[in-house]
Amino acid sequence: MNQKNTDTEQICVPMTVDVPYRFAAGKYMARFLTELRDNGRFVGIKCPSCNRVQMPPRVVCAACHVKNDEWVELSSEGTMVGFTIMYLPLTDPTTGKPHEPPFVYGSVRLDGSDSTVEHMVNVEPDLDKVWVGMRMKVVLRDREERIGDLSDIIHFEPLPGQKRPQ
Amino acid sequence: MKRNVAIIGGGQTYHAARRHDVDQGEMVNEAVRAALKDAQMTMDDIDAVFLGNMEFFEGTHLTDCWLAGSAGAYGKPGMKITTGGTVGATIIGAGMHHIAAGLFDRVLCIGFEKQEEGDTGAILSGVAHPLYGRSMAGAAVGYFAMMGTSYMAAWGAKEEHAAMVAVKARQNARKNQYAHLKLDITIEDALNSRMLAYPVRMLDMCPASNGACAVILGDEKTAKDRCKKPVWIRAMDTAHNEQFEIDWRNVTLTKPIFSTACAARMYKRLGVDDPKKYFDVFEIYEPATWAEMVWYEDLGLCGRGEGFKLMEEGATAIDGPIPVNPSGGVLSTNCIGASAMLRVWEAALQIRGDAGGHQVPNEVNRALATAYGGTNWTVMTALSSSTED
Numbered sequence: 001m002n003q004k005n006t007d008t009e010q011i012c013v014p015m016t017v018d019v020p021y022r023f024a025a026g027k028y029m030a031r032f033l034t035e036l037r038d039n040g041r042f043v044g045i046k047c048p049s050c051n052r053v054q055m056p057p058r059v060v061c062a063a064c065h066v067k068n069d070e071w072v073e074l075s076s077e078g079t080m081v082g083f084t085i086m087y088l089p090l091t092d093p094t095t096g097k098p099h100e101p102p103f104v105y106g107s108v109r110l111d112g113s114d115s116t117v118e119h120m121v122n123v124e125p126d127l128d129k130v131w132v133g134m135r136m137k138v139v140l141r142d143r144e145e146r147i148g149d150l151s152d153i154i155h156f157e158p159l160p161g162q163k164r165p166q
Numbered sequence: 167m168k169r170n171v172a173i174i175g176g177g178q179t180y181h182a183a184r185r186h187d188v189d190q191g192e193m194v195n196e197a198v199r200a201a202l203k204d205a206q207m208t209m210d211d212i213d214a215v216f217l218g219n220m221e222f223f224e225g226t227h228l229t230d231c232w233l234a235g236s237a238g239a240y241g242k243p244g245m246k247i248t249t250g251g252t253v254g255a256t257i258i259g260a261g262m263h264h265i266a267a268g269l270f271d272r273v274l275c276i277g278f279e280k281q282e283e284g285d286t287g288a289i290l291s292g293v294a295h296p297l298y299g300r301s302m303a304g305a306a307v308g309y310f311a312m313m314g315t316s317y318m319a320a321w322g323a324k325e326e327h328a329a330m331v332a333v334k335a336r337q338n339a340r341k342n343q344y345a346h347l348k349l350d351i352t353i354e355d356a357l358n359s360r361m362l363a364y365p366v367r368m369l370d371m372c373p374a375s376n377g378a379c380a381v382i383l384g385d386e387k388t389a390k391d392r393c394k395k396p397v398w399i400r401a402m403d404t405a406h407n408e409q410f411e412i413d414w415r416n417v418t419l420t421k422p423i424f425s426t427a428c429a430a431r432m433y434k435r436l437g438v439d440d441p442k443k444y445f446d447v448f449e450i451y452e453p454a455t456w457a458e459m460v461w462y463e464d465l466g467l468c469g470r471g472e473g474f475k476l477m478e479e480g481a482t483a484i485d486g487p488i489p490v491n492p493s494g495g496v497l498s499t500n501c502i503g504a505s506a507m508l509r510v511w512e513a514a515l516q517i518r519g520d521a522g523g524h525q526v527p528n529e530v531n532r533a534l535a536t537a538y539g540g541t542n543w544t545v546m547t548a549l550s551s552s553t554e555d
């Protein structure tokens with residue numbers, strides 16, 4: 001009989017857990033997402049007290065504790081406030097597939113909004129071609145491909161004719 | 167507070183990327199035994215046990231049930247707490263509130279994480295809104311990378327400043343026998359380490375560690391009767407940010423955010439005018455180099471946009487005027503469920519003068535510990551050698 005040393009053998013068993021679920025978007029997020037899907041528009045919500053325009057829209061302003069009810073259409077253009085060039089094969093949790101590195105993604109404040117949105121940026125992974133403060137526009141999928149989710153955005157694209165500030 | 171509360175003992179495991187030699191219970195028990203030994207107590211002396219970790223990081227839920235035996239909780243009151251990266255400090259907060267309110271006299275607090283056993287990136291993606299941003303979620307590294315680019319653009323900081331933080335942390339960790347990444351690195355090494363997500367390199371990020379920390383809290387009578395060097399919890403506060411609002415990128419912002427609001431409330435309660443003078447040491451929660459410099463500013467150790475200058479001057483070195491993370495910090499050891507408790511415990515060790523190789527050379531009477539997690543929230547703890555301040 002083949003005797004193993006039970007004092008030193010370590011056992012470590014690989015396992016997987018799969019957790020399906022459903023998520024209710026709610027009234028405000030549903031309106032935001034249907035506007036995006038059906039009309040290709042971004043809408044935010046304005047606080048009647050501090051006038052802050054929040055995206056995605058939510059039922060109350062966290063700072064003022066009042067109900068938000070003034071809908072505001074936002075621009076599809078905005079300013080990059082932060083970005084990264086990703087060198088890791090970041091897994092998209094919604095598909096389980098990796099985004100192929102290197103790729104650029106960034107955080108953009110759409111004109112008219114006080115909040116930001118994060119997505120892929122369609123530039124080469126090159127620090128001469130992307131910077132904080134760069135002007136961007138949103139590129140959406142065609143109407144028939146949109147499903148009512150931020151994945152309806154293909155990417156941000158720099159507005160033409162910009163030079164990196166020295 | 168209704169009643170004063172002190173840290174009367176504590177302990178930690180050593181930290182490593184692999185701990186196949188122990189299961190979760192065995193690992194937690196290492197820290198519990200160390201804490202009981204330090205406090206010269208047995209489980210019979212403990213009134214209640216509070217325990218926590220990151221939910222599902224180890225593939226198991228209800229860890230309070232799994233670990234009743236090894237945590238010492240069998241038959242005792244207590245609860246499990248799960249508040250993300252802040253959890254270790256939240257557990258101490260819960261223990262402190264129960265003692266301050268008079269419900270218990272002696273509480274054992276335990277934070278742990280066995281990160282190697284689960285897919286932390288996948289579980290963390292659940293923090294993102296399923297319909298707003300989850301497709302881009304999955305790793306903290308991208309978040310800190312955007313913090314880095316925004317910080318550099320706003321203030322003119324350079325990648326070298328982040329490298330200085332990386333070196334300070336790992337050189338301090340070399341003096342800490344329990345730390346995970348004890349690396350003898352230079353600024354050059356940090357700048358040449360593999361790029362993960364510009365501007366965050368390998369050496370700009372914390373490791374994924376396994377480990378546990380346990381802290382025993384006591385009421386004033388127990389502390390004075392049974393403990394040679396009680397460390398008093400003088401104030402504790404928490405604050406959340408608003409979901410979806412990543413305020414650190416808006417550097418012109420004047421409204422208080424989670425970290426500044428929390429610090430301001432705590433300083434007011436303690437009568438602190440100048441935190442860098444009031445506190446003798448800081449243990450802060452910095453999962454990435456850039457976060458450390460932002461913490462300096464949020465805590466009021468310098469003005470806005472001056473965090474990188476404080477680093478450049480060496481002010482926050484172990485022997486500097488404002489020592490920050492003499493233990494090596496989260497950058498050197500990140501067993502998430504224990505990390506925030508380690509900040510408090512390390513701060514307490516500094517006040518006791520028991521930090522060993524990483525004891526700061528100046529006298530330490532007051533210390534501040536921060537926690538950090540979720541979509542930006544913090545728990546802050548102010549400790550003192552005295553109940554008088």
Ligand SMILES: [Zn+2]
Binds near residue numbers: 062064065
């Ligand atoms: Zn408002």
